[in-house]
Amino acid sequence: MPPSPYSAPDNLGEALGLAAAPGARVLAGGTDLLIQTRAGRLAPTAMVDLKRIDRAMGIRPAGQGFVIGAATPCTALRDDAALVAAWPGVVEAASLIGSVQVRNRASLGGNLCNASPAADSVPALIAAGATAVVAGPGGEREVPVEAIPAGPGRTTLAPGELVIELRLPPRPPGGGDAYLRLTPRTEMDIAVVGVGAALVLDGSGRCTAARIALGAVAPTALLVEAAGAALVGTKLEEGAIAAMLAAIDAAISPIDDQRASAAYRRRIAGVLATRAVARAAARARGEQA
Amino acid sequence: MNPPEQSFRVVGTRPVRPDGADKVTGRALYGTDFALAGMLHGAVLRSPHAHARIRGIDASRALALPGVKAVVTGADFPEAASVAIAGESAANLRDIARNVMARDKALYEGHAVAAVAATSPAIARAALALIAVDYEVLPHATSIAAAIAPDAPLLHDDLFTPGLKPRPETPSNLALHVAIDTGDAAAALAGAAAVAGGHYTTQPVHQGYIEPHACVAQWNADGQAQIWASSQGAFMIRSLVAGALGLKQADIRVTPLEIGGGFGGKTTVYLEPVALQLARQAGRPVRLEMSRSEVFRATGPAPGAVIDIRLGADKDGMLVGAEMTFHYTAGAFPGAAAHPAALLALAGYKVPNRKITGWEVVCNLPSSAAYRAPGAPQVAFAVESCLDELALQLGIDPIELRLKNAVGPGDTGPMGLPHGQIGLIECLEAARAHPHYSAPLAPGETRGVAAGGWANYGGPSTAAVALAEDGSVLVTTGSPDIGGSRAAMAMMAAETLGVPYETVRVTIADTASIGFSFLTGGSRTTFATGHAVIAAANQVIATARARAAQIWGVAADTVAWRDGAAHGTAGDSAGKVLTLAEIAGKAANAGGPISAEVGVNPAGWLPGFGVHICDCALDAETGQVKVTRYTAIQDVGRAIHPAYVEGQLQGGAAQGIGWALNEAYVYGADGRMENPGFLDYRVPVASDLPMIDTVLVDKPNPDHPYGVKGVGETPIVPPLAAVANAVSRAAGRRQRHLPMSPEQVLLGGDA
Numbered sequence A: 001m002p003p004s005p006y007s008a009p010d011n012l013g014e015a016l017g018l019a020a021a022p023g024a025r026v027l028a029g030g031t032d033l034l035i036q037t038r039a040g041r042l043a044p045t046a047m048v049d050l051k052r053i054d055r056a057m058g059i060r061p062a063g064q065g066f067v068i069g070a071a072t073p074c075t076a077l078r079d080d081a082a083l084v085a086a087w088p089g090v091v092e093a094a095s096l097i098g099s100v101q102v103r104n105r106a107s108l109g110g111n112l113c114n115a116s117p118a119a120d121s122v123p124a125l126i127a128a129g130a131t132a133v134v135a136g137p138g139g140e141r142e143v144p145v146e147a148i149p150a151g152p153g154r155t156t157l158a159p160g161e162l163v164i165e166l167r168l169p170p171r172p173p174g175g176g177d178a179y180l181r182l183t184p185r186t187e188m189d190i191a192v193v194g195v196g197a198a199l200v201l202d203g204s205g206r207c208t209a210a211r212i213a214l215g216a217v218a219p220t221a222l223l224v225e226a227a228g229a230a231l232v233g234t235k236l237e238e239g240a241i242a243a244m245l246a247a248i249d250a251a252i253s254p255i256d257d258q259r260a261s262a263a264y265r266r267r268i269a270g271v272l273a274t275r276a277v278a279r280a281a282a283r284a285r286g287e288q289a
Numbered sequence B: 001m002n003p004p005e006q007s008f009r010v011v012g013t014r015p016v017r018p019d020g021a022d023k024v025t026g027r028a029l030y031g032t033d034f035a036l037a038g039m040l041h042g043a044v045l046r047s048p049h050a051h052a053r054i055r056g057i058d059a060s061r062a063l064a065l066p067g068v069k070a071v072v073t074g075a076d077f078p079e080a081a082s083v084a085i086a087g088e089s090a091a092n093l094r095d096i097a098r099n100v101m102a103r104d105k106a107l108y109e110g111h112a113v114a115a116v117a118a119t120s121p122a123i124a125r126a127a128l129a130l131i132a133v134d135y136e137v138l139p140h141a142t143s144i145a146a147a148i149a150p151d152a153p154l155l156h157d158d159l160f161t162p163g164l165k166p167r168p169e170t171p172s173n174l175a176l177h178v179a180i181d182t183g184d185a186a187a188a189l190a191g192a193a194a195v196a197g198g199h200y201t202t203q204p205v206h207q208g209y210i211e212p213h214a215c216v217a218q219w220n221a222d223g224q225a226q227i228w229a230s231s232q233g234a235f236m237i238r239s240l241v242a243g244a245l246g247l248k249q250a251d252i253r254v255t256p257l258e259i260g261g262g263f264g265g266k267t268t269v270y271l272e273p274v275a276l277q278l279a280r281q282a283g284r285p286v287r288l289e290m291s292r293s294e295v296f297r298a299t300g301p302a303p304g305a306v307i308d309i310r311l312g313a314d315k316d317g318m319l320v321g322a323e324m325t326f327h328y329t330a331g332a333f334p335g336a337a338a339h340p341a342a343l344l345a346l347a348g349y350k351v352p353n354r355k356i357t358g359w360e361v362v363c364n365l366p367s368s369a370a371y372r373a374p375g376a377p378q379v380a381f382a383v384e385s386c387l388d389e390l391a392l393q394l395g396i397d398p399i400e401l402r403l404k405n406a407v408g409p410g411d412t413g414p415m416g417l418p419h420g421q422i423g424l425i426e427c428l429e430a431a432r433a434h435p436h437y438s439a440p441l442a443p444g445e446t447r448g449v450a451a452g453g454w455a456n457y458g459g460p461s462t463a464a465v466a467l468a469e470d471g472s473v474l475v476t477t478g479s480p481d482i483g484g485s486r487a488a489m490a491m492m493a494a495e496t497l498g499v500p501y502e503t504v505r506v507t508i509a510d511t512a513s514i515g516f517s518f519l520t521g522g523s524r525t526t527f528a529t530g531h532a533v534i535a536a537a538n539q540v541i542a543t544a545r546a547r548a549a550q551i552w553g554v555a556a557d558t559v560a561w562r563d564g565a566a567h568g569t570a571g572d573s574a575g576k577v578l579t580l581a582e583i584a585g586k587a588a589n590a591g592g593p594i595s596a597e598v599g600v601n602p603a604g605w606l607p608g609f610g611v612h613i614c615d616c617a618l619d620a621e622t623g624q625v626k627v628t629r630y631t632a633i634q635d636v637g638r639a640i641h642p643a644y645v646e647g648q649l650q651g652g653a654a655q656g657i658g659w660a661l662n663e664a665y666v667y668g669a670d671g672r673m674e675n676p677g678f679l680d681y682r683v684p685v686a687s688d689l690p691m692i693d694t695v696l697v698d699k700p701n702p703d704h705p706y707g708v709k710g711v712g713e714t715p716i717v718p719p720l721a722a723v724a725n726a727v728s729r730a731a732g733r734r735q736r737h738l739p740m741s742p743e744q745v746l747l748g749g750d751a
């Protein structure tokens, strides 16, 4: 690994200036960047650490919603009681990344911008309707999380752009979310499939809104709008679940690789989606934390 | 002859291990911690192809890079003689030499083809990229099926299957044939009331030690070579390096460094001869170390296996016949433990008619290496699975079925000799009586049991015991400590001498400072090196008694030794006492310092047997298996340090569970390994395992002063089938293919 000039500016403007240099990389927790650099897969000319920039760190209320600094370590999410109460699915996804030690460093911004199709927090964020605040030479823009990944290891960020914050809306009344993944091991593993589900149930248990997003079954984390639509207006009866599963099956394009076959991924996508919806619904009904 | 009940002061207690504090504080010197002034950093260029002829290597651009001090290729190594090397799996010196550096052909992805030494690791790596290798890529075979197919690419054109009579006329990839044929297995199976069988497969698995291979080599000004390395045997390194490079053993001094796990995988050399050649060319010391990816691609693994088996019993569950054919992947060079596999496959049971045929198959995988009980787990997986099937078919409790057939003392062993004081029956009885075996299962949980054993070994060992002037005791051995053996040696010395454990220190010496010891492997060290330590301690006692006699002016045989002191019995000396410390303090001026060095090659080691009980919960929708409770029961002879023996059982069980559930080498169609790292080569993590309970069954070995039997390898033999038997019962389908990954359990066909 050739030594990368490292800098840790304490304001966004300076960070943007440094990040604009050709070959520069933003550094959050480094749990992907440093490993890929050591392995020779990346050779950044410079590393710009975001962790001294106030906006990139910490969890702040925004009305009834939340702003999460893009470089905030995942451990901090679990420690924020209000966030855990509002978006348990997002927090459980972030709490699955790596191990305790990895989560003390790893961030949501890094998980998103590393653009692995198997990133755990991304389907949960997408299901929750999270947005990313993108800062760049031309100013700031706010985009849905699903608009960031472009393919394995690629994002839609323009050169010099970075994600400074992630924003979560207020938890809607009657809302609940969940994230489930399958890995052969219990931890320190990469999702074979991950499913995030967020839904809203009215007083009668009828679903009024639903978002289903999947990881590791397509080149990017995938929002399957038709899957959510299949649930809306139903009480999540068998038929509705079957329609959701059909929509998922039609939308995903899993591949065979050494972690799993496409056929297995397809099968598991359905199993986990069914379970994630049940878990999100139980949370929506207040039956489960 | 059973020894009289012995009582012990030190043996059987649980003192703190002498190497512990340095290890937990990071002070212990492992392979990469050792450095010399002026040391260069080496790097190895490895073949990207699974099979390729090396037409030429141009290193001129690498040599021209500033900071590069040496480049070596196969041409810089002498052609080693074809000499068989004893070890845990048979090997040949010529093959070892070709494995450390390819000559005309690269035989697997990761095979070393050149190496560089430079002033920094970065320069060394940059230099690798400047070496141009002209490869003629050849067709490859990474599986048994591909390697034994009629049109298979041939790895070695001079390999005519040993063990086949008559000698085949054409070379092939079949590297060894072994056969055992007693009675009439076919007829016995035809008449059996129940027959279980099938086609079983296991994948190559790595030993998974935490510490990658590393060494430092230098040439002294007088032409003597020095090597510092972490391994399972400094003497093993000395003899293999001498053989590979054509050096005199006395001209090589190997200093063992602390070892961060080996499990059999560090019973051969990979880097040492290369580092020495680089150091010779550069005129400076050179360190070579592997990355994790190099460890996976170029060292280990244990052989993968394809096994076809039929096992038959009469209606009462008495085994009547067995037929078994197995193929093991040797990797690039012959040697895959087919011999022990054939001998041990049915070693636990009385099966009157048996026909066992084993083959080793060379293929384009890293050359396989010993791994805990080499050869035994794969065949045990098939045999113990069949026993489970028979138990189900016949409606007999699986432990009961094994008890009906288990071998005991006096029964014929695998070598045709009667067994000594083995403890399989006691283990099965302990398993049946264990609360785990009768504990109710939670809904959705199932239980599997399996037994297994290992032959164990003795072998040559040397130990020295010396007294310091203050009476503290220095024990020196040549046996690297991979499982707490320093504690065991100190305890046996303390027990023999009658002094406190705390006064004994153990050093693992370099090859110039102690006589020869065979490597640490075969579960032999506490047994054989322990014998040497006890013998040396007894000689020290004899000398100490003589000195006391001299001081008291009486005959030595009137001086008794107990509780760490000489006791006079004759004449004036009666009632007089001289402690070991007092004698040591006077020794320099009363006959000279006291020490003894003893070399032994003890017979009388005994096989070890174990029985494991595994509960698991299967997620029927995903195929995911969770091991919920696990108990490992083993006849350990007598545990010198029970905590470290329990640790051996737990470690073996953990590795066996990994082998059963998720570990496997994965190769692409291009012959390249796709998972050379711990992220995708899935050893179990802590949260994957329950607490592994252990039961130490004590059936002392009458041929060891303290009853020791080898314990380190047996515990990896039962788990594959223990887990598979539990999962098979949960899935309602016999699990014949490892690893039982979630996908395999849910969708895996039964080919």
Ligand SMILES: Cc1cc2nc3c(=O)[nH]c(=O)nc-3n(C[C@H](O)[C@H](O)[C@H](O)COP(=O)(O)OP(=O)(O)OC[C@H]3O[C@@H](n4cnc5c(N)ncnc54)[C@H](O)[C@@H]3O)c2cc1C
Pocket (backbone or CB within 6 Å): A025, A026, A027, A028, A029, A030, A031, A032, A033, A034, A035, A050, A070, A071, A096, A097, A098, A099, A102, A105, A106, A107, A108, A109, A110, A111, A112, A113, A114, A115, A118, A119, A120, A121, A161, A162, A163, A164, A188, A189, A190, A191
């Ligand atoms: C042992 C281990 C286990 C792991 N297990 C998991 C797991 O279970 N699930 C999982 O999803 N991941 C896992 N990972 C991967 C990794 O930990 C996560 O992807 C983590 O969230 C990355 O965050 P980070 O802050 O460390 O990112 P970094 O490594 O700092 O950055 C990752 C990438 O994103 C870029 N980047 C970072 N922040 C920004 C930003 N704000 N704006 C623009 N670009 C940015 C970087 O330049 C880099 O390319 C594991 C990693 C390790 C080492």
